[in-house]
Amino acid sequence: MLTEDQRERLEVVLVSPRNPLNIGAVARAMANFGFARLKVVAPYAPHWQEARSAVGAEALLGAATETATLAVAVAGCTLVAGTGTLAYRKPEQRVVRLPDLGLLLRREMERGGRVGLVFGPEKHGLTREDLSYCHLLVEIPTDARQPSMNLGQAAAVCLYELSARAFAADEATKGTASSSATAAASARLELLAGVVEQTMVAADYSPAAMREANRHDLRLLLRRLGPSERDARRILGLFRRILWKLDR
């Protein structure tokens, strides 16, 4: 869904990640949503080694760049977005809700910019100093009772928003419901209604005086159900069989 150029224009930056499982989870989410460039700032060396050498580690972990500071990591970025909970601090820069971030980053990438998406350490998040390298802060709208997200999950949600939402906006508009089956034509529904009605009669479903009302209700029911052409034929086959059996 992303072009190679677009993939190249987003850097995911992890500042001092601690948990190797979280590092792996971020890498996996990147691969899931088609991003390839990972930078890791001042990682805790043993855990970083463990994450990189883990069985099944993404190729992109192997290709990840390590830098000593956030300043170096985002040096080539034209727009840097910092993530984290805003519950405990007063933001000093513009705050953008995640659902609004995608298109903003996309526009930056399309005008030739390079975007950095920065995640802080698991425990404390980005420091005020870290945040000073960010053009804006991303707010993932979470419940006030449990606002703080797991690193791997926060990354997945952000990358989903960017990849499947912002960049899919074009695709979504062209031919969405192509896979849905053709609805049965009215004539088919009438045929079906006729056979069901005969079945009702054969089964003494209701007194003769009710038949007119039943026919009307049945017609409405079939349209509420709105079976596909194939399903209507299936149901017709079943009722024909039942009718044949009842008539014997």
Place this chain on the structure above:
Amino acid sequence: MLTEDQRERLEVVLVSPRNPLNIGAVARAMANFGFARLKVVAPYAPHWQEARSAVGAEALLGAATETATLAVAVAGCTLVAGTGTLAYRKPEQRVVRLPDLGLLLRREMERGGRVGLVFGPEKHGLTREDLSYCHLLVEIPTDARQPSMNLGQAAAVCLYELSARAFAADEATKGTASSSATAAASARLELLAGVVEQTMVAADYSPAAMREANRHDLRLLLRRLGPSERDARRILGLFRRILWKLDR
């Protein structure tokens, strides 16, 4: 962002989860996005115990319900959405891309329905049998080179879409489809499927060897039709009458 009523109308259902960390991650994502109802189907007992007793486990893990089968877990749901990779199988029901799912689920919840969001075991995902209890399949748009998501991350992305996207879209779409009827709950569809199946047998609809396949197809058919509670009861009444007549 979600009302208490909305929180109550979504069930997250995990089928045979293995990894306690994943169970915890799903619970955390639920708490992050304001959902509270978790059901676990046939969990691997030691890992389920471990997840529940983990330090910092969410209250909702303690309150989670355990069921033996998926049928029981979703019995009260009027709309069941199954998740998983579609790369390896041909879907038998409607496929909805995640960005389009939120509003659909929201509408169902607003008309008084109850929604089930079902996740399969980590390794193999939902089986064909599991999927036959689902009205639709959710497709998370992922990169073809790495389509398969981690369980906790997939749950986070789905719940984000529902909570932060669908319910945040708010005032714009308020009160659109308020008049439509409540969908039949999964348990009602199962009851109906049972009676239709007996009718098929009584009418010698197909050879005994086909019954298993017919049952599967019937379950899918009823979910495609998606009758309202009232319509499901009407159809049930008709088939009971037919069955009674055939049995005489």
